C-alpha cells in the first residue's frame with residue numbers, strides 16, 4: 041500500500057505542477073503536453089507503472105479491510121472512535137470517488153469522448169510548431185460549471201485521502217514515532233491543503249475568466 045501510494049503521490053504532485061502552467065502563456069502548457077504526448081514507448085511505460093500502482097493500491101486496500109474484519113468479526117456495539125481521524129474513517133469512500141473521477145477525467149481529457157470536438161483543437165505556437173491546443177481544451181472543459189464542480193469536489197476528497205495516506209505511509213514503513221508524529225501530521229495537513237488549493241485554482245480561475 042505504501043509503495044504504490046508513494047508512486048501515486050509523486051504522480052499527482054508532478055501532474056499538478058505541470059497543470060499549473062495553465063497560468064503562463066498558452067504555448068507553455070501546449071508545448072509541455074506535446075512533449076509528453078510524443079514520448080512514445082516512454083509514455084506507455086509511465087502509464088503501465090501508474091496502472092500497476094492503482095491496481096496494487098486497490099488490492100492492498102481490499103486485503104487490509106478483509107484482514108481487519110477477520111481480526112474483529114463482531115462489530116462494536118457502540119462506535120466510540122477516539123483515535124482514528126475523520127480522514128482515516130473515510131479512506132474507502134474518498135478512494136472510491138477518486139477512482140470514479142479518474143475514469144471520468146481520462147474520458148474527458150485523454151480519450152476526449154465527453155466532447156469529441158477537443159480532438160480538432162490545434163494551434164500554432166509563437167515559434168511555428170503545430171500542437172494540440174490543450175490550453176483551449178482545459179478552458180472549454182472548465183467553463184462548464186458542473187464539470188468544474190465535480191473536479192473541485194474530487195480533488196477535495198483526494199486531498200483528504202492524501203492527508204491520512206501520507207501519515208499512514210510513514211507508519212507502514214516504520215518511520216513514524218512519537219517524536220515525529222506531530223510534525224508529520226502538520227506536514228501532511230499542509231501538503232494536502234496546498235495540493236487542494238493548487239488544483240482548485242485551475243477551474244476557479246477559468247470560471248472567473250482570469251484564464252481564458
Ligand code: HEM
Nearest residue numbers: 052055059073077087142145149150174178191239242243
Ligand atoms: C484540476 C485538476 C486537474 C487538471 C486541470 C488536469 C488536467 C489534465 C489534462 C489536461 C490531461 C491531458 C493531457 C494531454 O492532453 O496530454 C490530463 C491527463 C491525466 N490526468 Fe489530470 N488533471 C487534473 C487532476 C488529476 C488528478 C487529481 C488525477 C489523478 C488522481 C489526474 C490523473 C490524470 C491521468 C492519469 C492522466 C492521463 C495521462 C496519460 O496517460 O495520458 N489528473 N490531466
